[in-house]
Amino acid sequence: MSTLYRINRPKVISEAFEDEVVAVNFDTGSYYGMRTTALTIWNLLEQGASRQTLTRRMAALYHGDQQAISEAVSEFLEQLRTHDLIAEAPAAGADIGAGPAADHRGPWEPPVLSVYEDMKDLLLLDPIHDVDEQGWPARKPDQLV
Numbered sequence: 001m002s003t004l005y006r007i008n009r010p011k012v013i014s015e016a017f018e019d020e021v022v023a024v025n026f027d028t029g030s031y032y033g034m035r036t037t038a039l040t041i042w043n044l045l046e047q048g049a050s051r052q053t054l055t056r057r058m059a060a061l062y063h064g065d066q067q068a069i070s071e072a073v074s075e076f077l078e079q080l081r082t083h084d085l086i087a088e089a090p091a092a093g094a095d096i097g098a099g100p101a102a103d104h105r106g107p108w109e110p111p112v113l114s115v116y117e118d119m120k121d122l123l124l125l126d127p128i129h130d131v132d133e134q135g136w137p138a139r140k141p142d143q144l145v
Contacts, residue, residue, distance in 0.1 A: 002050035004089035005077065012085050023085055029120035038111035041076060048089045051077055064108025072110040079113045
């Protein structure tokens with residue numbers, strides 16, 4: 001059985017724009033940009049997908065060497081895991097499957113994860129995401145004087 005991956009919510013949020021997705025990891029304060037093939041992979045991960053399914057989908061959507069596509073998908077998944085953007089999906093999750101064949105395929109480009117840390121301090125200070133059931137501005141027990 002292959003491992004399924006999912007977006008590592010709730011610590012990671014993302015927003016898709018026309019040709020890019022931006023993801024934020026609130027535990028690290030870093031944010032990330034993904035375009036082209038990286039955007040396609042991220043969108044598939046939103047549904048829960050295995051490495052094998054991602055490789056098959058990329059090969060169906062893009063012209064390229066199957067081995068190069070497989071290696072690039074594996075490397076990209078490892079980058080996403082290293083930055084704690086994805087996690088293994090629960091065993092009960094279902095893989096998204098092979099999907100429909102593409103009518104027209106574009107050229108293969110390895111996915112790129114752009115990492116930004118210029119707002120790290122601000123994102124880590126965000127009090128809205130640092131609250132418990134009492135809400136803000138209540139102090140957490142470990143912050144009491």
